[in-house]
Structures are given as C-alpha cells and as structure tokens.
Amino acid sequence: MGLxxxxxxxxxxxxxxxxxxxxxxxxxxxxxxxAILEIGRRIAAGELANIVGVATSVESESLARECGIAIETxxxxxxxxxxxxxxxxxxxxxxxxxAGAALLREKxxxxxxxxxxxxxxxxxxxxxxxxxxxxxVEIVRxxxxxxxxxxxxxxxxxxxxxxxxxxxxxxxxLIADLRFSTGDPAGLAGELKLTAGVVETGFFLGMAARAxxxxxxxxxxxxx
Amino acid sequence: MGLxxxxxxxxxxxxxxxxxxxxxxxxxxxxxxxAILEIGRRIAAGELANIVGVATSVESESLARECGIAIETxxxxxxxxxxxxxxxxxxxxxxxxxAGAALLREKxxxxxxxxxxxxxxxxxxxxxxxxxxxxxVEIVRxxxxxxxxxxxxxxxxxxxxxxxxxxxxxxxxLIADLRFSTGDPAGLAGELKLTAGVVETGFFLGMAARAxxxxxxxxxxxxx
Numbered sequence: 001m002g003l004x005x006x007x008x009x010x011x012x013x014x015x016x017x018x019x020x021x022x023x024x025x026x027x028x029x030x031x032x033x034x035a036i037l038e039i040g041r042r043i044a045a046g047e048l049a050n051i052v053g054v055a056t057s058v059e060s061e062s063l064a065r066e067c068g069i070a071i072e073t074x075x076x077x078x079x080x081x082x083x084x085x086x087x088x089x090x091x092x093x094x095x096x097x098x099a100g101a102a103l104l105r106e107k108x109x110x111x112x113x114x115x116x117x118x119x120x121x122x123x124x125x126x127x128x129x130x131x132x133x134x135x136x137v138e139i140v141r142x143x144x145x146x147x148x149x150x151x152x153x154x155x156x157x158x159x160x161x162x163x164x165x166x167x168x169x170x171x172x173x174l175i176a177d178l179r180f181s182t183g184d185p186a187g188l189a190g191e192l193k194l195t196a197g198v199v200e201t202g203f204f205l206g207m208a209a210r211a212x213x214x215x216x217x218x219x220x221x222x223x224x
Numbered sequence: 225m226g227l228x229x230x231x232x233x234x235x236x237x238x239x240x241x242x243x244x245x246x247x248x249x250x251x252x253x254x255x256x257x258x259a260i261l262e263i264g265r266r267i268a269a270g271e272l273a274n275i276v277g278v279a280t281s282v283e284s285e286s287l288a289r290e291c292g293i294a295i296e297t298x299x300x301x302x303x304x305x306x307x308x309x310x311x312x313x314x315x316x317x318x319x320x321x322x323a324g325a326a327l328l329r330e331k332x333x334x335x336x337x338x339x340x341x342x343x344x345x346x347x348x349x350x351x352x353x354x355x356x357x358x359x360x361v362e363i364v365r366x367x368x369x370x371x372x373x374x375x376x377x378x379x380x381x382x383x384x385x386x387x388x389x390x391x392x393x394x395x396x397x398l399i400a401d402l403r404f405s406t407g408d409p410a411g412l413a414g415e416l417k418l419t420a421g422v423v424e425t426g427f428f429l430g431m432a433a434r435a436x437x438x439x440x441x442x443x444x445x446x447x448x
Binding site: 073074075076104105107108109111112140141142143145146147148149170171172190193194196197199200 | 332
C-alpha cells in the first residue's frame with residue numbers, strides 16, 4: 001500500500017462516525033479530502049442524509065459542494081463532529097497542524113465540535129511535537145517583520161513563501177513556520193498566542209478525542 | 225476651551241518630542257490627528273526635516289500624505305517615537321484603546337517604538353480601566369459567533385456595527401466591544417488574547433511612557 005492508499009483508508013474510516021442529520025466540520029488537506037469524498041459517496045448511495053458541512057478552507061468548501069454536501073458557515077451552534085488531518089501526532093493526541101495554511105479555521109471548527117477525530121497515515125506519529133516539522137503560526141500581515149522578530153525569541157521563524165511570494169491564508173494573514181526545540185509545547189503555544197501580531201498557532205493540544213491512523217496492514221484507532 | 229481645543233492642545237504638544245530625522249508612529253483618532261497636522265505644519269515651516277511616518281490606519285496614512293509626511297510601512301526596524309490617543313487612561317498610564325477600530329496596528333506600532341507618547345483630553349482619565357467604556361477586541365471574521373460565545377465568559381461582548389453592518393477593520397477582522405468589571409485588566413488581557421478567534425485586545429498595559437493630557441488651563445505631562 002502506498003502512502004496515498006493509507007490516507008484514503010484513514011479518511012474513509014472516519015466517516016463511520018458520521019450519522020444522518022449531523023453537522024460536520026470538514027478538514028483541509030490530502031487525508032481530510034478522502035473523508036469529504038467518502039461523505040459525498042455515502043450521500044449519493046443513500047447511506048447518509050441531511051448532512052451539513054462546515055468547511056475549514058475555501059478549497060474544502062469547493063470540494064464538498066462538488067460532492068453534493070450542503071455547506072453552512074460556522075455560527076454559534078456546536079458541530080456534532082469534526083474530521084481533519086494532522087502533520088504531527090504525539091502521545092495523548094497532541095497535534096501540530098497547518099501545513100496547508102488552514103490552521104486558524106481548522107482550530108475554530110474543531111473547537112466548535114463535540115468530537116474531533118483526526119485522520120492520518122502512520123508517518124505522522126512522533127514521539128514529541130516538533131520532531132519532524134516546524135509549527136506554523138498565523139501572523140498579521142501589517143508589520144509582519146516586527147512580529148517575526150518577536151517570534152525569534154521562541155525559535156527559528158521563517159515566513160512561508162510560494163513562487164517567491166508570501167503565502168496568504170484564507171483570512172488574509174501570513175504564515176511563519178517556527179522551528180522549536182522545547183519539550184513543553186503547551187507553554188510555547190501560550191507564549192506564541194500571547195505575542196502581538198500572532199493570530200493563532202498550529203498547536204492543537206488536548207483537542208482530539210480520537211485518531212484513525214492508517215498502517216499498511218490496518219487502520220488503528222487511538223484514543224486520548 | 226471646548227473639547228476640540230483640548231484635543232488640539234494635547235496633540236500639538238506631543239510634537240515637541242519629534243526631532244528631525246526621526247521615524248515616528250502616527251496614531252489614529254481625533255486627538256492623534258492634531259499631532260499629524262502639527263508635524264505637517266512644522267515640516268512646511270522648515271522646523272522639522274526628514275521625518276518618516278508609519279501610520280496606524282489607512283485614514284491616518286491619507287492624512288499624513290496630505291500633510292507632506294513621507295510614509296513607510298512598519299518593518300523590522302524600531303521607531304523613535306509613537307504618538308497616539310487613548311479612550312481611557314488609568315493610573316500608571318494603562319490604557320484602553322480601539323474606539324477607532326485601529327487597535328491592532330496601533331499596538332504593533334507602539335510596540336515597535338522606543339517611546340510611546342499618549343495624547344488626550346482630561347475626560348479620558350479614569351480611576352480604573354473599564355469604568356466608562358467597553359474594551360474593544362479584534363476578532364477573526366470566520367466563525368465570529370463562536371468567538372463571541374467564548375468572549376461571553378469574560379463579560380458582555382457586543383459586535384460593533386455601523387449602519388447595520390459589522391465594522392470591518394483595516395485588517396479584515398471584526399470588533400467586539402466587551403463590557404467587563406474585573407479589577408485585574410492584565411489578567412483579563414491575557415485571557416482574551418489566548419482565546420481562539422481573538423487577534424488582539426484594546427488593553428495597552430505598561431506600554432506608554434508619557435501622557436500629555438489637556439485640561440482647560442494647561443497641558444499636563446504624566447509619567448508612568
């Protein structure tokens with residue numbers, strides 16, 4: 001099984017937690033994408049009905065609409081479930097997210113959900129957060145260089161670029177990828193969020209209740 | 225002297241701290257406006273030269289350009305001085321700002337300045353923050369109703385509207401005005417900033433070094 005098959009297996013398995021009539025948070029990225037496709041397939045097959053999706057990105061919203069999922073915006077009502085990927089999964093299901101630059105909407109949607117289910121392939125499992133990746137930090141565009149200077153107190157920040165231009169999020173902000181080495185991600189997450197110019201961080205701590213992690217032989221369910 | 229005269233007296237007095245060659249943060253609002261006009265007047269009169277302004281709003285940038293002040297964006301370099309108004313001034317020069325919806329850029333500019341000078345008329349002095357006004361909180365547009373729910377844990381938030389539409393900041397965000405009653409604004413400021421969906425608060429604590437406060441008979445200089 002290739003990595004793509006593993007992502008598909010994890011994404012599809014999460015849809016077993018979706019029931020007709022649910023309001024579901026729809027994640028962003030290569031694994032969450034398969035969950036959206038599977039919800040669409042089950043709606044088309046008559047296995048699910050009256051599903052409302054709340055999308056975490058413009059990209060996921062487009063895909064969901066193509067799949068025939070009714071889309072609403074995030075309002076004050078809770079969601080029944082949110083399904084999303086992760087870039088790193090540490091013990092107790094602490095996560096780093098944001099490789100797709102959608103971390104702010106992903107966090108707001110996950111917080112609104114009664115249950116947050118993570119989908120991933122096994123390569124995302126780490127012993128501690130930051131082991132393989134930098135943590136993405138969404139920062140305000142105005143004065144971003146002064147904010148990067150403040151972030152340098154916590155690690156090595158790098159403005160994310162694509163085709164030589166800074167990446168702009170769906171919310172009009174920028175992304176700084178911060179390499180860090182602390183063993184206390186909760187402390188770091190708080191310090192970063194308190195920093196002027198920071199909108200949100202890619203640390204998702206104590207939020208996921210369940211992770212469906214695809215290994216070559218099976219999809220394993222991890223609980224917090 | 226009417227209130228407008230007091231604002232003018234305070235705004236103009238602050239320009240005594242501006243020296244030729246300085247990079248100066250330019251505030252937003254009815255009192256800071258007079259400082260910008262006075263800088264322009266002194267440049268035109270040959271009393272100041274080589275001033276670079278960094279504006280805290282689109283509005284102040286336009287005014288400064290009309291006044292012949294060269295404008296640059298906020299980058300990694302520090303500013304020599306920032307001049308801005310305040311909505312409430314408590315003992316030790318702790319402030320509430322944001323009535324003009326420019327609090328985020330105002331804070332980023334004030335933080336970048338070696339000295340932050342506040343200009344105000346005496347009606348802005350209070351015994352404790354929150355005495356007369358709500359604290360403005362800049363929040364992300366996406367899912368703003370879920371963020372308002374979280375803010376309700378700290379007081380009574382109200383989405384700021386103008387002509388029946390939500391006020392949108394220069395950064396594309398919304399403003400929630402939060403009535404609160406705590407005697408610990410530092411604690412509240414931290415809790416608010418840590419809240420998902422919150423970008424920045426209107427609490428400016430321990431930031432101002434000096435305030436020029438206009439009374440009918442004189443402009444008094446207060447120091448932290």
